[in-house]
Amino acid sequence: MIATLAFYLFATLTIASAVLVIFARNPVHSVLWLIVAFFNAAGLMLLLGAEFIAMLLVIVYVGAVAVLFLFIVMMLDIDFAALRSGFSKNLPFGILIALVLLAEMVLAAAAWKAGPVTEGAPVAASQPNIEAVGAALYGRYLFPFELAGLILLVAMIGAIVLTHRSRGDVRGQKISRQVDRDPKEAVRNLNPGVGEGMKL
């Protein structure tokens, strides 16, 4: 019962916040709604008994991807003075969202204890989630997994090829010259007399 309730709550909120991602006028708000959507999706994963993926969603998507989005959005030309002016006005609404998220977390924990809604992927009960994911990735799906790594490599090469330019006016680090430097030649001890100053 509680699990079904939790499912409908998470599902409705996922869809609602996903719709708001699109309809929000302010791109920063869009990203914040996206974070709400990620949280709710993580809750759905939890209900399926996939704790590991749920945690990954929170850590990777909320913690890294969404924050990166925020950085990019912040670089856009947005009038932040107009944004900040509504802070106190929007505060109650913000608190409301925070409370809803908190309630969801409590509910998720309770629902998780109550057992999964549906039969998820057939995983042996004794096998922890992470082990099952690892066995699939490094066993059966090793080939596409390695290829996915290659795709990331190509993305890195591509980013460098398209943005890197060698500039002549930059002094590079020459490690061999640094190592070859002799302290006896590099340092001079002088003892100038009073009022004579330093001659270099």
Next chain:
Amino acid sequence: MNFAAILPEAILTIGAIVLMMVAAFAGRRSAGVTSWAAIALLLAAAVSLIGPPQTDGALFGGLIAADGFGAFGKLLIFLCAAVAIVAAHGWFERDFEHGAEYPVLILFSAVGMAVMVSATSLVTLYVGLELQSLSAYVLASYRRTDDRSAEAGLKYFVLGALASGILLYGISLLYGFTGTTQFSGIASAFAREGTHSLGLLFGLVFLLAGLAFKTSAVPFHMWTPDVYEGAPTPVTAFFASAPKVAAVLLSVRVCLDALAPAIDAWRQIIIFASLASIILGAVAAYGQTNIKRLLAYSSINNVGFALIGLVAGGPRGASSVLFYMAVYVVMTLGAFLCVLRMRGEDGEPLESMDSLSGLSQSRPWLAAALAVFMFSLAGIPPLFGFWPKLMVFQAAVAEGLIPLAVVGILGTVVGAFYYLKVVKLMYFDAPGRPFRKARTDLEGILILLAALFVSPLGYLLIGPLGTLTANAASSLF
């Protein structure tokens, strides 16, 4: 696990990573070395295809197959990749633009395409396709200082990402409604259903739409002329050849393996895509003034003909598609190698059709070669380009698809017009400004070989090539 079966991919991957390290430490000076090393790697990968015994059936738990069909596709892909590297070597200005990363990206793209043609699971299909696409986006905008090149890359990337989304949506629907990502499992699910559920049909349509984008079949062709025009010419030559082979062969495997029991569902879609590609490719090319855009429409047109063979289905249809793609690749690469020689007095690349006028007087050999490729692409009988068209039409007629063949033949006649326009420009118009003398001999030899292949001498190859394609196609069934 049988690692011998993925030997070509392994050679290319490890080689590309080593070359990347060379490029990183030796800098742009190493462009020549990495290019030749990449060609050697492609050759080694092609040789390794002949070496190990072809294992029938799926490997890695049904994720890929190392069969004759895949091997034939890989041979064509490696050939195209090698030609693209050779062409780039003479085309990019040395030191400045020809980064050592170019052959590395081509190699990664080739790995992606090799995985595409041997994929027997939706997971491998998607991963291979994405590896190929991502390399292609970077290659399209390789001349980043050129606005058109950057635009081509961006356009390709945005539309390609959308197409990937559509494809993934189809894949997830198919997985959801069949419970498996493997082609054999999907086929048995379709066979079990009898009348197909709406979910399966939706998945099938989305999957085919995503694949049609990659083959640039109408109505998913919009990006092709812009990307082909904007990308550097050697990259365009690559795009018009290797990814087409990979995407068409992938479509053949998906349709004839995974979706075989649903032939009534996909056949009408492919018939529409094929006829629309033939007609639009022929009609829209009419007003083009840029030779690269013209060849882009020519590639759309040719994919339409190849899809006729897919519509016919069966071993005969599949082998006609393989034959078609083999000849198409040679004709297209030859035409692009000729375009690469179009350079003004100061060495700037020329692309307008007008610059070709009177070429027969200033550069008779180049004009003759380009004329051979144009006649062959038009499918005019004494040349070899006629034979694969005949084969796909024969396959279609044998399946009783006579209206399809008739419309296709009409499309050939309409399409012949603009190919002949190029020939008319070269032979009957007043000569324009002469081209600069070309330096690279290797490209000249490649043009000569390609021209000999598509000349009537090519008919000598019908026997061996026919056996090869028939064997390759039979491994699908």
